[in-house]
Amino acid sequence: xxxxQKYSTKERDQDRARILQIxxxxxxxxxxxxxxxxxxxxxxxxxxxAEIVTLVGRLPAPDLADVLEALPTxxxxxxxxxxxxxxxxxxxxxxxETVWDDLIADMSDKALLNALRPLDIDDQIYLAQYLPxxxxxxxxATMPQNERTQVRQILHYDKHSVGAIMDFxxxxxxxxxxxxxxxxxxxxxxxxxxNTDKLFVTSRDKTLxxxxxxxxxxxxxxxxxxxKVMDDNPTCFAPEDHDEKAARTFERDDLISAAVIDSxxxxxGRLTVxxxxxxxxxxxxxxxxxxxxxxxxxxxxxxxxxxxxxxxAWLAINLCTAFVASRxxxxxxxxxxxxxxxxxxxxxVAGIGGNTGNQTITMIVRALALQHIQxxxxxxxxxxxxxxxxxxxxxxxxxxxxxxxxxxxxxxMGGVMTLAMVLNLxxxxxxxxxxxxxxxxxxxxxxxxxxxxxxxxxxTGGFFIFLGLATxxxx
Amino acid sequence: xxxxQKYSTKERDQDRARILQIxxxxxxxxxxxxxxxxxxxxxxxxxxxAEIVTLVGRLPAPDLADVLEALPTxxxxxxxxxxxxxxxxxxxxxxxETVWDDLIADMSDKALLNALRPLDIDDQIYLAQYLPxxxxxxxxATMPQNERTQVRQILHYDKHSVGAIMDFxxxxxxxxxxxxxxxxxxxxxxxxxxNTDKLFVTSRDKTLxxxxxxxxxxxxxxxxxxxKVMDDNPTCFAPEDHDEKAARTFERDDLISAAVIDSxxxxxGRLTVxxxxxxxxxxxxxxxxxxxxxxxxxxxxxxxxxxxxxxxAWLAINLCTAFVASRxxxxxxxxxxxxxxxxxxxxxVAGIGGNTGNQTITMIVRALALQHIQxxxxxxxxxxxxxxxxxxxxxxxxxxxxxxxxxxxxxxMGGVMTLAMVLNLxxxxxxxxxxxxxxxxxxxxxxxxxxxxxxxxxxTGGFFIFLGLATxxxx
Numbered sequence: 001x002x003x004x005q006k007y008s009t010k011e012r013d014q015d016r017a018r019i020l021q022i023x024x025x026x027x028x029x030x031x032x033x034x035x036x037x038x039x040x041x042x043x044x045x046x047x048x049x050a051e052i053v054t055l056v057g058r059l060p061a062p063d064l065a066d067v068l069e070a071l072p073t074x075x076x077x078x079x080x081x082x083x084x085x086x087x088x089x090x091x092x093x094x095x096x097e098t099v100w101d102d103l104i105a106d107m108s109d110k111a112l113l114n115a116l117r118p119l120d121i122d123d124q125i126y127l128a129q130y131l132p133x134x135x136x137x138x139x140x141a142t143m144p145q146n147e148r149t150q151v152r153q154i155l156h157y158d159k160h161s162v163g164a165i166m167d168f169x170x171x172x173x174x175x176x177x178x179x180x181x182x183x184x185x186x187x188x189x190x191x192x193x194x195n196t197d198k199l200f201v202t203s204r205d206k207t208l209x210x211x212x213x214x215x216x217x218x219x220x221x222x223x224x225x226x227x228k229v230m231d232d233n234p235t236c237f238a239p240e241d242h243d244e245k246a247a248r249t250f251e252r253d254d255l256i257s258a259a260v261i262d263s264x265x266x267x268x269g270r271l272t273v274x275x276x277x278x279x280x281x282x283x284x285x286x287x288x289x290x291x292x293x294x295x296x297x298x299x300x301x302x303x304x305x306x307x308x309x310x311x312x313a314w315l316a317i318n319l320c321t322a323f324v325a326s327r328x329x330x331x332x333x334x335x336x337x338x339x340x341x342x343x344x345x346x347x348x349v350a351g352i353g354g355n356t357g358n359q360t361i362t363m364i365v366r367a368l369a370l371q372h373i374q375x376x377x378x379x380x381x382x383x384x385x386x387x388x389x390x391x392x393x394x395x396x397x398x399x400x401x402x403x404x405x406x407x408x409x410x411x412x413m414g415g416v417m418t419l420a421m422v423l424n425l426x427x428x429x430x431x432x433x434x435x436x437x438x439x440x441x442x443x444x445x446x447x448x449x450x451x452x453x454x455x456x457x458x459x460t461g462g463f464f465i466f467l468g469l470a471t472x473x474x475x
Numbered sequence: 476x477x478x479x480q481k482y483s484t485k486e487r488d489q490d491r492a493r494i495l496q497i498x499x500x501x502x503x504x505x506x507x508x509x510x511x512x513x514x515x516x517x518x519x520x521x522x523x524x525a526e527i528v529t530l531v532g533r534l535p536a537p538d539l540a541d542v543l544e545a546l547p548t549x550x551x552x553x554x555x556x557x558x559x560x561x562x563x564x565x566x567x568x569x570x571x572e573t574v575w576d577d578l579i580a581d582m583s584d585k586a587l588l589n590a591l592r593p594l595d596i597d598d599q600i601y602l603a604q605y606l607p608x609x610x611x612x613x614x615x616a617t618m619p620q621n622e623r624t625q626v627r628q629i630l631h632y633d634k635h636s637v638g639a640i641m642d643f644x645x646x647x648x649x650x651x652x653x654x655x656x657x658x659x660x661x662x663x664x665x666x667x668x669x670n671t672d673k674l675f676v677t678s679r680d681k682t683l684x685x686x687x688x689x690x691x692x693x694x695x696x697x698x699x700x701x702x703k704v705m706d707d708n709p710t711c712f713a714p715e716d717h718d719e720k721a722a723r724t725f726e727r728d729d730l731i732s733a734a735v736i737d738s739x740x741x742x743x744g745r746l747t748v749x750x751x752x753x754x755x756x757x758x759x760x761x762x763x764x765x766x767x768x769x770x771x772x773x774x775x776x777x778x779x780x781x782x783x784x785x786x787x788a789w790l791a792i793n794l795c796t797a798f799v800a801s802r803x804x805x806x807x808x809x810x811x812x813x814x815x816x817x818x819x820x821x822x823x824v825a826g827i828g829g830n831t832g833n834q835t836i837t838m839i840v841r842a843l844a845l846q847h848i849q850x851x852x853x854x855x856x857x858x859x860x861x862x863x864x865x866x867x868x869x870x871x872x873x874x875x876x877x878x879x880x881x882x883x884x885x886x887x888m889g890g891v892m893t894l895a896m897v898l899n900l901x902x903x904x905x906x907x908x909x910x911x912x913x914x915x916x917x918x919x920x921x922x923x924x925x926x927x928x929x930x931x932x933x934x935t936g937g938f939f940i941f942l943g944l945a946t947x948x949x950x
Contacts, residue, residue, distance in 0.1 A: 009710055009724055020849045062727040070847035072855050094727075186693045195731065196690060197672055214689045215671060218661045235484055249484055251756060252537040252569075254669065254749035256731055273748050274729035280752065281726060284759035285841060300842040301852070304862040311834060311863070312870075315827070319871055322826040323878070329819035336811070336818045343811045343818040344804035347934065350822070351797040352790070355927070359786060366760060367775040372545035374495045377776075380547050387779040388786070395787075396794055403798075452830070459822065 007058070015055045016067050022048045023075040030078040049082075056082050065094035068103070072301045077106050088115040093123045098302070100130055109135055113142065121147050122167045125154045129164060162246050163239030165279065166260045166269040169193035172202045173226055175209050180222035182212070195272040197256040201230045206266040208259050210234065236261050237271055243279045248371070250276045283369075286447075314452065321456030325350075328460050332467035335475060341408050342470050345417060348400060349466040353424035353458030356392065360385050360432025361450050368436060368446050382433050389429035390422065397421030416473055420466040427461045428454065482533070490530050491542050497523045498550040508553040524557075531557050540569035543578070547776045552581050563590035568598045573777070575605060584610055588617065596622050597642045600629045604639060637721050638714030640754065641735045641744040644668035647677045648701055650684050655697035657687070670747040672731040676705045681741040683734050685709065711736050712746055718754045723846070725751045758844075761922075789927060796931030800825075803935050807942035810950060816883050817945050820892060823875060824941045828899035828933030831867065835860050835907025836925050843911060843921050857908050864904035865897065872896030891948055895941035902936045903929065 023030050029048045056064065056079070064083060068076050068091070080103050083091055092103065092115065104112060112131075116124055116139060124143075128136050128151060136155070140148050150168055157163030171192060173182050182199065186192065201210040210230035220229050236259045237246050250258070250273060257272045302310075329336075329346070336342050364381070367373050373381065397418040405414030435453055436446035498505050504523045531539065531554070539558060543551050543566070555578055558566055567578065567590065579587060587606075591599055591614060599618075603611050603626060611630070615623050625643055632638030646667060648657050657674065661667065676685040685705035695704050711734045712721050725733070725748060732747045777785075804811070804821070811817050839856070842848050848856065872893040880889030910928055911921035 007708060009712075017849060020852070024849065024852050024855070060728075066727065066846075069845070070842075070849065070852070072852065072859075183693055187696070190694060192690050192694070194729065197731070214693060215661075215667050217693060218658055218689060219665060219667070221662070233482060237484075247752075251749075251752045252541065253535075256670065256672070256748065273731065273752070274726075277722075277726045277748070277752060277755065280755045280759070284755070300838045300847060300856065301859075304859055304866065307859065307863045308866050311867070314834075315830065315867055315871055318827060318830040319823070319875065322823040323875075325826070326819045326823050329822065330816075333815045333819060337815040340808045340812040340815075340818075341805075343815075343821075344801045344808065346818075347804065347822065347825070347938070348794070348797040348801050351800070351930075351934065352793060354930075355790065355793040358926075359789075363775045367545075370544070371541075372775060374492060374499065374545065377495070377499050377545070377547065380499070381775065384547075384776075384779055384782065388782045391779065391783050392786070392790055396790055400794065400798075451833075455826075455829075459826065463822070 012059060012063050015059055016063050016070075019052055019055050019059075019067050019079065020070055022052055023071060023079060030075045033078040033081055034074065052079070053082055061087060061090040062094040064091045065096075065099075068095055068099050070301070073102055073303055076102055076301070080106060085111060085114055086118055089117070089119045089123070089127075092116075092127060093119065097130060104131070109138065113139060117142065120169070121150065122169065125151050126165070129155060129159060157239055160243050161239060162237045162241040162243055162260055162271060165243055165275045166237075166239065166271055167193070167275070168269045170259075170267065170270050171196065171199045172206075172267065173199050173212060175201050175203070175225070175227035175230065177226055178222060179217050179220055179224050179226065179229070182217055182226065183222065195257055195274055200259055200267055200270070201226055202267050208236065208261050208265060208267045211259065234259060238263070239268060244283050244369070246271060247276045247279045247283070251280075314449065317449070318452055318456075321452070321459070325456070325459040325463055328463050329467065332463075332471060335467055335471045339413075339470065339474060341413070342467060345404060345413075346463055346466050349417070349420045349424050350459045350462030352396065352421060353428040353462045354455045356389060356425050357428035357432045357454035357458045358451055360429055361436060361454050364433055364436045365447050365450060368440055373437075378433070378437065382430070385429040385433055386426060389425040393422030393425040394418075397425075410474075412474055413470075416466070416469045420462070420469050423465045424458060424462040427465075428458045431457050487534065487538050490534055491538050491545075494527055494530050494534075494542050494554065495545055497527055498546060498554060505550045505553040508556055509549065527554070528557055536562060536565040537569040539566045540571075540574075543570055543574050545776070548577055548778055551577055551776070555581060560586060560589055561593055564592070564594045564598070564602075567591075567602060568594065572605060579606070584613065588614060592617065595644070596625065597644065600626050601640070603630060604634060632714055635718050636714060637712045637716040637718055637735055637746060640718055640750045641712075641714065641746055642668070642750070643744045645734075645742065645745050646671065646674045647681075647742065648674050648687060650676050650678070650700070650702035650705065652701055653697060654692050654695055654699050654701065654704070657692055657701060658697065670732055670749055675734055675742055675745070676701055677742050683711065683736050683740060683742045686734065709734060713738070714743060719758050719844070721746060722751045722754045722758070726755075789924065792924070793927055793931075796927070796934070800931070800935040800938055803938050804942065807938075807946060810942055810946045814888075814945065814949060816885075816888065817942060820879060820888075821938055821941050824892070824895045824899050825934045825937030827871065827896060828903040828937045829930045831864060831900050832903035832907045832929035832933045833926055835904055836911060836929050839908055839911045840922050840925060843915055848912075853908075853912065857905070860904040860908055861901060864900040868897030868900040869893075872900070885949075887949055888945075891941070891944045895937070895944050898940045899933060899937040902940075903933045906932050 026045065026048055029045050029052070032045055033049060059067075064087075068079060071079060076099065092100065095103070107115065112135065116127060119127070124139065128139060131139070140151060143151065154163060154166075171186075171189070173185070197214055199212045199214070200208060201212055202208055210227070210232040211234040212226055212230045216229045235249060235253055235255060237249075239260055239262070249255070250271075255273065257270050259267055260269045260271055262268050364373070400421060401414040401418030404417040405411050431454055435450055439446040439448075439450070501520065501523055504520050504527075507520055508524060534542075539562075543554060546554060551574065567575065570578070582590065587610065591602060594602070599614065603614055606614070615626060618626065629638060629641075646661075646664070648660070672689055674687045674689070675683060676687055677683055685702070685707040686709040687701055687705045691704045710724060710728050710730060712724075714735055714737070724730070725746075730748060732745050734742055735744045735746055737743050839848070875896060876889040876893030879892045880886050906929055910925055914921040914923075914925070
């Protein structure tokens with residue numbers, strides 16, 4: 001009996017870190033690999049390359065995918081060139097979309113098809129969704145007829161639907177056979193697809209009748225017929241269901257796998273929890289990015305040119321909103337020229353509004369994602385946020401108003417400060433609820449750019465309210 | 476044979492929405508339930524309550540937990556009062572921390588202990604971590620001696636460690652028995668813990684030797700000894716491991732369950748994917764919240780008083796930073812009084828810096844969470860972000876400078892605008908990398924308040940750079 005974990009998680013962590021270290025610290029190694037010729041003089045560079053080759057041979061595909069994701073383009077390609085053709089497919093499947101462009105661009109069509117061939121059909125389909133059209137055609141041509149039909153079917157589902165991540169490899173059994181027959185059938189089959197925790201019980205026309213847990217086969221007497229121990233009310237999905245919604249259901253019901261059925265109740269495939277975990281991670285990532293107006297395609301190691309391209313649109317929007325805010329201030333230049341202290345005070349009003357607005361919008365966007373917001377509780381939410389804003393406005397506006405009064409020895413200016421802060425916080429709270437709700441009602445993703453929008457409103461609003469009140473009361 | 480899904484996901488969605496609707500639209504119902512006396516006149520309110528009772532009886536615990544999370548406090552308590560005592564424990568386990576306070580506060584200690592008793596030990600431990608100390612003592616007193624020891628052991632692990640979410644219910648087998656013996660043993664046992672996809676192979680002293688997949692039992696001949704078909708190199712965790720890191724490993728290796736072993740290699744328990752999915756969701760939520768300075772404890776339906784309390788600290792910090800920025804402007808009041816246009820232009824410089832800084836910091840925080848950032852690639856990242864900032868600064872600063880020139884017919888002012896934007900974008904990029912890296916090096920969570928910090932720096936910096944340059948070149 002060997003000791004447990006010959007190649008432990010910890011060692012894998014170390015090996016991944018070591019590859020990164022060699023490639024990043026020793027630029028010559030990466031460029032040496034890319035140049036495809038040995039770096040003659042430096043003995044150590046050759047040793048480094050040899051060490052990387054050993055590590056690459058030892059590390060499983062998911063680890064290699066992780067390392068690729070953590071490298072800038074040049075080093076990424078250097079490492080990619082050291083991964084053998086037969087392993088590249090499995091590494092691609094594990095890597096995130098952000099690195100595919102780099103890796104696929106580096107391969108000839110033939111090499112790419114060779115890399116894809118050893119994969120099972122689900123993985124091929126998964127990658128096919130991101131391949132250039134003509135390559136998909138050539139990939140399809142290499143497949144048997146029945147697989148080709150399945151792939152075509154999948155390819156027309158939306159990228160974020162259950163259909164796009166479902167798995168065709170299912171084991172089905174008939175309801176009237178005994179568990180002994182099922183077990184004999186499994187032994188003859190010799191293997192089961194990954195993450196199989198249950199078999200699907202279907203009628204002859206593929207209609208799903210129930211699910212048979214593997215544990216049920218193990219726990220009950222071999223003479224028991226399947227229909228007696230199957231779960232005849234399992235959770236199922238339709239291929240059109242949204243993947244994030246399916247993830248919530250997996251979480252709620254602690255599922256490992258679930259059937260995907262068409263509208264007639266026929267079994268199409270299954271969803272497994274490993275895909276769901278990926279969906280949850282992607283959801284997280286994209287929510288964070290979208291709120292700030294970052295593109296989902298930009299990875300942290302993308303070259304400068306790509307980063308400039310993916311970010312320019314949001315920057316332009318931001319500049320436009322900032323310009324509008326600036327023009328609002330411009331309207332009050334006469335006021336400011338008479339009372340220059342207003343120029344120093346106005347960013348406080350705008351800033352505090354932006355902060356509160358962003359807090360509110362973050363909560364609402366999350367609550368919408370969790371499906372916690374229904375028609376009935378919107379007015380409650382609105383009143384709650386306005387209540388919080390009113391109290392905070394009175395307290396902190398009061399503090400700031402007093403400081404203004406003491407600083408400029410001008411009680412009226414302090415009063416204007418307090419009033420402006422209260423009003424801008426109310427605007428922030430109101431828009432923090434209204435913006436995401438409206439976007440949802442319009443069928444848009446409430447996370448996209450909501451942070452940019454609320455900041456624009458609280459800035460412009462803050463300047464207008466403060467300078468407007470000052471013009472009314474202080475001149 | 477019955478049709479599939481007698482109580483479908485869709486129906487459950489509808490039932491959850493219906494409870495929310497009744498409770499939120501018809502305030503009288505919620506207050507009627509809370510008042511514990513029937514609302515005499517309104518026949519329909521009584522019918523509403525009866526409908527809720529039916530729905531509550533039908534919905535599984537996770538769905539009830541979801542509904543509770545989507546209700547304001549008053550309605551939440553009304554619904555809670557309609558959930559029977561024996562189901563309350565299982566609902567609590569499924570509900571998120573944010574609602575526990577409300578629900579637990581509403582129950583007597585005795586009722587709480589009664590609700591916890593039907594739960595299995597893992598769930599009891601999970602809840603015990605959040606119960607008041609004295610109640611934990613009383614809960615422990617109701618347990619058998621061996622369970623008490625286990626609970627005590629768990630309770631001292633960190634809330635975010637593997638130990639805190641691990642599961643004691645494991646099935647172990649010896650390596651030298653045959654699969655037929657294992658299967659007989661399972662039949663005698665009669666059931667297996669939820670999410671069991673494998674058994675653990677241990678020696679007599681509990682040292683983990685390997686893992687036996689349930690599928691291996693089904694696929695191999697009954698005469699095969701366990702050690703021949705077990706996985707002798709499985710992924711294991713230590714109880715001290717961080718839960719988010721374990722989640723990454725589950726994702727990478729597509730695990731359903733994994734062993735937790737102590738430093739001597741002895742089996743302590745197991746981790747299951749359902750806990751991991753919860754960890755991933757929590758990680759998401761808390762990252763989003765922390766970046767904006769929102770407390771993890773605030774749920775969207777918390778009463779105003781609680782929201783004010785959880786938010787005041789960040790508001791105060793924000794006011795302080797805004798005040799500092801305001802004082803920086805104050806230093807240049809003389810400059811502004813001479814050239815009042817500066818007051819309208821300065822927020823553009825500050826705003827664009829805040830936007831860029833937040834984009835950079837979001838990317839870096841995510842890359843840190845994904846462990847993509849190593850000592851070797853920091854300088855690359857820094858150069859990349861500075862490069863992006865320089866290009867964006869020259870392009871958009873150029874655009875803005877030109878507009879300024881045309882608007883105020885002052886070429887020098889346009890030049891100052893362009894230069895200030897370039898410089899502030901460089902500051903934003905630099906600090907967007909430096910802030911999260913420094914926090915990580917200091918052992919702090921890089922997500923906490925990083926957005927507030929970067930905005931403070933780009934505001935203050937933007938005002939200082941722009942007004943400073945204006946004082947130098949325009950007066």
